[in-house]
Amino acid sequence: MKLYRLLTEEDTSAFCHKVTDALNKGWVLYGSPQYTFDPAANVMRCAQAVTKDAPGTYTPGIKLGAQ
Numbered sequence: 001m002k003l004y005r006l007l008t009e010e011d012t013s014a015f016c017h018k019v020t021d022a023l024n025k026g027w028v029l030y031g032s033p034q035y036t037f038d039p040a041a042n043v044m045r046c047a048q049a050v051t052k053d054a055p056g057t058y059t060p061g062i063k064l065g066a067q
Contacts, residue, residue, distance in 0.1 A: 001058045003067055004030070004051050011035065011044035019048050025067075027052045
C-alpha cells in the first residue's frame with residue numbers, strides 16, 4: 001500500500017527534526033515544502049508531504065506515524 005502524510009510545524013528546527021525523523025523511518029519527500037504565515041499565532045508554518053510504500057492493506061484506522 002502507498003501511505004501519505006502531511007507533516008506540519010512552526011518554522012523552527014522542530015519542523016526539520018520532524019521531517020528528518022520521517023525520512024529515517026523510510027518516508028520519501030513528495031513535492032516541495034510549503035510555507036504560510038499564521039496571523040493568529042504570528043508565526044510562519046511549514047508543511048511537507050511524504051509518502052511510503054508499506055506492506056498490507058490500507059484501512060482508515062491505520063496509525064500513519066507508526067509506520
